Amino acid sequence: MEEIIKRLYIGGYQGFEMGIFSQKDSRVNVIKRVLKRELKNYLENGLEWVITGGTLGCEIWAAQVALELKEDYPDLKLALIFPFEEFGSKWNESNQLLLSELKTKADFVDSVSHHPYQNPAQFRNHTDFLLNHTEGALLIYDQEFPGKTKYLLTSIEKFQEKNPYELQMISMDELENSYDFDDSV
Template sequence: MTWIIKRSWLIYLVYGKYNRQRSMLGKENHMNSFSCVITGHRPTRFKFKYNEKDKRCQRIKKCLQEQLIRLYNQGVRCFWAGGAMGADMWAAEILLRMKEQTMYQDVELCLALPFEGYDAGWDDWHRKRMGFIRKYAAKVLILGEMPSSDNYKKRNYYMVEQARYMVAVYDNTHNMRSGTQQTVNYAKKKGLQIIYIHPDTAQVTTEDAILWKK
């Protein structure tokens, strides 16, 4: 009888652990199916630079909001951003404003940052805006301990690996060596469904024609 009890307990430990791991994996895959990573250029890439009152910037922000709402209507709830100036910041602020509305209150903004203090060289206005974003984000992850280009790459790859969709404020017709290009290329490799917003025209294109439900 003692041997049977011990054997049953061993089976429970082995198979119970396996089932828990399989369940956790299923949850992770499920979360990836309903997550999106946002990437895009810094202000210096845009023709309007830091002038966010420019009509071209306003057009891009409006387009960003439209695509984020469309993804939300497709079931996406978790949105990852890398905490950079430019497209990352605009999208994060849009998501926080969406969350203030009852119909979007379950939106989650998640931040993946390369290392603490990465924004030390920013001006006060942008640092304050990022401080507000960090305060109200659902999750803030710091991917590295020290300043290094590897930690930016780690940040970019990590966000892609959490997601099934990507919104990229990026000109897909020109190769421009940048962190945005690195993130987009990795997303292509991982098979994410990518929505491009052109940084000059705000034109939307996608590599997956069946992304949106009719």
């Protein structure tokens, strides 16, 4: 029997890995529509928290979708948990503004390391923290198209060897099949 997922970590490709460099790219709407559909399924089964690390791309889009869903699911909470302090401070102005807006609307904002970026161990600690504080992950990732998310996937698979942990992946095929399909989610 599948465990009820109350805290779901959402991760996936960064925008540049998908060739997406603008929030106005039509593919962003497709990704958000698929995320919304999947999150509604989780919400109907007890989801309470959407947790993301706030990277540009799938994590930002997931946070935006979670905020949209709060209109119909007011008990849903959004947590932005960054790997380190000052996360996103070197982004361009429009991306910093986007992150700042999400921070003001999220229910919980913090970082695992309370220091600015120092070394890659902060990313490993971040992943370990997220896995230990969620019951499952939803990744927009396709193993046929490797990207940085492969490191997260490897960490999840190792974590699953010793812990019950749900993993759902949304593949490129699923996104492409949703591209022309308007299911008014």
